Amino acid sequence: MAVIETRDLWKTYGRIEALKGVSLRVEKGQIYGLLGQNGAGKTTLIKILLGIVRLTHGEASLLGAPAGDVGARRKVGYLPEDHAFPNYHTGYSLMDYYGSLYGVSAAERKKRIPDTLEQVGIAGRMHYKIKTYSKGMKQRLGIAQALMHEPDLIILDEPTDGVDPMGRREIRELMTVLKERGHTIFLNSHLLGEVELICDRVAILQQGKLVREGTIAELTKTKGTFILGLLSGQVFPLEAVAKLGFAVLALPGTTGHFEVTLNEGQTIEPVMKLLSASGLTVTHIVEKKQSLEDVFITLVEGAEPGVDRKRRRARPVGGGE
Ligand SMILES: Nc1ncnc2c1ncn2[C@@H]1O[C@H](COP(=O)(O)OP(=O)(O)OP(=O)(O)O)[C@@H](O)[C@H]1O
Numbered sequence: 001m002a003v004i005e006t007r008d009l010w011k012t013y014g015r016i017e018a019l020k021g022v023s024l025r026v027e028k029g030q031i032y033g034l035l036g037q038n039g040a041g042k043t044t045l046i047k048i049l050l051g052i053v054r055l056t057h058g059e060a061s062l063l064g065a066p067a068g069d070v071g072a073r074r075k076v077g078y079l080p081e082d083h084a085f086p087n088y089h090t091g092y093s094l095m096d097y098y099g100s101l102y103g104v105s106a107a108e109r110k111k112r113i114p115d116t117l118e119q120v121g122i123a124g125r126m127h128y129k130i131k132t133y134s135k136g137m138k139q140r141l142g143i144a145q146a147l148m149h150e151p152d153l154i155i156l157d158e159p160t161d162g163v164d165p166m167g168r169r170e171i172r173e174l175m176t177v178l179k180e181r182g183h184t185i186f187l188n189s190h191l192l193g194e195v196e197l198i199c200d201r202v203a204i205l206q207q208g209k210l211v212r213e214g215t216i217a218e219l220t221k222t223k224g225t226f227i228l229g230l231l232s233g234q235v236f237p238l239e240a241v242a243k244l245g246f247a248v249l250a251l252p253g254t255t256g257h258f259e260v261t262l263n264e265g266q267t268i269e270p271v272m273k274l275l276s277a278s279g280l281t282v283t284h285i286v287e288k289k290q291s292l293e294d295v296f297i298t299l300v301e302g303a304e305p306g307v308d309r310k311r312r313r314a315r316p317v318g319g320g321e
């Protein structure tokens, strides 16, 4: 059973098409990242899953039940995007309130609140009013609140928003621990480097459509480009390799590294054979990778947040632009 599944999911708000046929599947025990520019539809997808907004058409399910099902919703912890917890609460009393809403017993709450706040690094301030918290502290409290009832699925909308680098690392570590304990985590984030570090799979939304989906390794692989290096002093047979039909170039700024790009259907093997037959020693061979950020930027280049390209082009040019 998938923990989250959507099939051809559409959502329109009046004339705005926020989701245009999104199909994705999140399996148990994964950390799954949903990426996209501002306005791509990430929060909308989460809100549909939780029954906060209704889907326009298509299907969405959460823990095997249709999106919005109350029973399934209770097994989910949720950190909303723009949470504003009532200021009159202390960290402790807020956790106590949410815990009781989720049916955690008073005895359990007493034990679990300090533990959970400790995990997010704010236990020392739990008896202070929320209005005295910094932005990052409020965010940590928001995450703690989402973990309070030991949910099967944790949905986090921008979990590290406003959190400092040390705190972000702590939150990443916490997510890894939660995953090891068998929780499934679904998160929205703009921080691609961070997503790359912890997510098992990612999906990239662009203007309501899913444009990429896969493991980080699948998405960042640059198909068929290898970096080769030879033993110091040996000369790379550029011409001979090019004659075999490979694109090859010397990498500037490196000590004798060469980039060999394969065409459709080619393997690196003929190059390796040629080098070895020429008595050369390969000391370095790696398949080139892109960062998730490279992939993302290439995909969304030129697109404005939530705005169609064709509409951009239709805009008058000149006039100080
Ligand atoms: N209640 C609403 N009424 C009208 N339009 C909405 C509403 N909520 C969202 N939208 C529109 O739907 C689109 C998707 O918004 P959404 O909040 O899902 O984006 P997002 O990917 O979460 O963006 P961000 O990264 O800025 O949080 C946007 O064009 C937004 O303006």
Ligand SMILES: [Mg+2]
Binding pocket: 042, 043, 044, 081, 157, 188
């Ligand atoms: Mg959002």
